[in-house]
Amino acid sequence: MSGDPSGTPHPAPDPSPRPLDREKLFAARLHAARVRPYLATALFALHVVESWRVPTMAVDRHWRCYVSPGFVARTPVEELAGVWVHEVSHLLRDHHGRGDRVARERGLTGPGERLRMNIAADCEINDDVYGDGLARPDGAVEPATLHLPEGELMEDYLRQFRLGPRTQDFAWLDCGSGADGLEREWDLGADGAHGLSAQERDAVRFRVAQGITGRPGSASRGWQRWAEEAFHPPQPWRELLGAAVRSAAGGPGAGEDYTYGRPSRRSASVPGAVLPSLRRRPPHVCVVIDTSGSVSDAELGSALLEVAAISRAVGGRRDLVSVVPCDAAARDVHRVCRAEGILLVGGGGTDLRAGFARALRAQPRPDVVVVLTDGQTPWPSTRPPCRTVVGLFPRPRAARSWDEDDPEYVPDAPPAWARVVEIGAVGAGR
Template sequence: MSATVVLDRDKLLTARLYAARVRPYLATALFALHVVESRRVPTMAVDRHWRCYVSPLFVARTPVADLAAVWVHEVSHLLRDHHGRGDRFLREHGLTGAAERLRVNIAADCEINDDAYGDGLVRPADAVEPGCLRLPEGQLMEEYLRQFRLGPLTQHLAWLDCGSGADGLDRAWDLGSDGAHGLTEQERDAVRFRVAEGITGRPGTAPKGWRRWAEEVFHPPQPWRELLGAAVRSAVSASGAGDDYTYGRPSRRSAGVPGVVLPALRRRPPRVCVVVDTSGSVSDTELGSALLEVAAIARAVGGRRDLVTVLPCDAAAHRVLTLCRAEDLPLVGGGGTDLRTGFARALRDARRPDVVVVLTDGQTPWPATRPSCRTVVGLFPRPVRWSEQDPDHVPDPPPDWARVVTIGSPGR
């Protein structure tokens, strides 16, 4: 029977229009998919080159509203790069085989489906959701993969097949990288960026999972950010950071010294000053990255923005800024570099910091002695050291008393 059914393209494309109307931020991606009729596909499936393979029989028997939901589901696999992420996860864990690829497809569906439906988009009766596997909602595919194996709870999902665009395993029906109508890697990235722009440009209209995805498209997670956050957390939690004396609560040692009131040690929230190198050798891209690091540092101290100050510094230290929103900070400068003035200004401030974080390219002299607080240096790498006055100049490396984390890579 399926061989005699003709693909109803009008119905299929009407469903795509419906999907674009109820999920306008996904419209660019939906219309980037090229339809390929295939009687070898159980329902609808995608490959990593942004082709959508469609069963004529499935289109014939499925209502338009349900087809719209499938359109959104399949394009979600591609936008979230489930095939690439699945490849990396299985490779890192030494896993192979079709069964593991089915697990990737199931976990990817759980990531998509927990908040994909509603608001005009119907929920398919057979949608795979975390609750079906007794898993929590709101997690990523990789997190789900660590929490379940194929077994009684998944045996009814053996039919699941969203294609190589969902799990990375090539199918017999795939046209491959040399086939017609596939998107190049640059075109795929451009589509993702346009969709992310649509989501961030209309805050509040997209589910939390999509907002998180859009933020990562603009600012992908970087290993150095985790290292920098860990270094800051280690510094602010170290002995002495955030400690102060108070006479409001006498020390218990006062009992051993009659007639003398000794102060007690009080723990207060630690303060962090971020000194940002704004000299002419630091690019606009690096200054933009510095703003991201300031936001990450605020999260590292528990989200207390009142505990974080920012000090732009080139050859001279500028005004100490209170952190409201990182993107609104005026990073003034553009001259030479001498971060010693930044250290001195930070330590003179009335809100004296417990930790100084320096974001710099390293082309600066450093204080001759260890500052009276802990120091973390976020270093923008330089493949070639240079100086306008002296081409042979090689700047001093950060001192041994600073914890150094390299930000980015020379090939950025």
């Protein structure tokens, strides 16, 4: 919301030399986390940047929160808490990415259209964000202010109003590039300090969605709707992937080893000899993630969600799941303690044979190798000594352009010895 609580047009940024009252600002954040505990992960992921050029508070797409010292000085703690929640809501709901998409699809250009996006995004947030311990600042933009229905999305509101007499009181509104996608003069940019990577941002959203879905009834309907979409509830393709992993992990030879701790019953037939018994142990799964340039950030974020789903498929034992990022070369093996702690480095060409080789050298040796890729890779010429599941990111055939230098080139399909599931497709898999 990031505006003057009075609701009047906001003056120029406060040029006074007073320092930012961080104690007051952080007290407001703590209050926001107490009354909206499911948002705590996101609130504390924001990095504060003091700025005299920001009218009030604003965010960028890299999860920095720019704060005017003058605004903090004149705003009560209870209302600052509401601004904290409002600003982080823009980021959680990906208003900057959605604003960029809407601008491309509808040909919306210029600061006026971005202001309209900011107002529409505020309507999406503010219809149910306040109350229950969170103060509503005077002048906050709500759907009723513009005679619009509640419970709709930014894209819907954009179709229902234009800038005019009803919106003139909100000309000061500026929640930053995190609300509409248009960079501001105060933004530190992608290379600036303290920004979150795309994978870290997806991990924060995932944690918040987990908190909302784990305690049904504690969040508003708008947040519950958001969490259902962000958390990726079970879909047919995910069930197929989980079933494939469980089937591979439970197959003959997977997770089995000989032990002398419990002698074989056949020892009685061989006097003087102690034979080992075959003992079932928890299966180890190694996930090879394609991090080449042809895999999008959204797909990498989805891959991290699949890692969490795979750990559930083997009984929730994250210590049994490891991850190998790979483009043309394999990276270090990561143990899965927290999915958001896995750094997916890459961006070059693709050769997952290196990923297979690195996975098979891991200790303990995996019983199952899961590969998440778009399929633009050469495959091992021989079958690995363990079961293999391949999850393919969808590539519409009509939109494929595998190689600009050779339009006829089509990459090899996954080998017959792998169980294949197309991620995102209903009824896919072989």
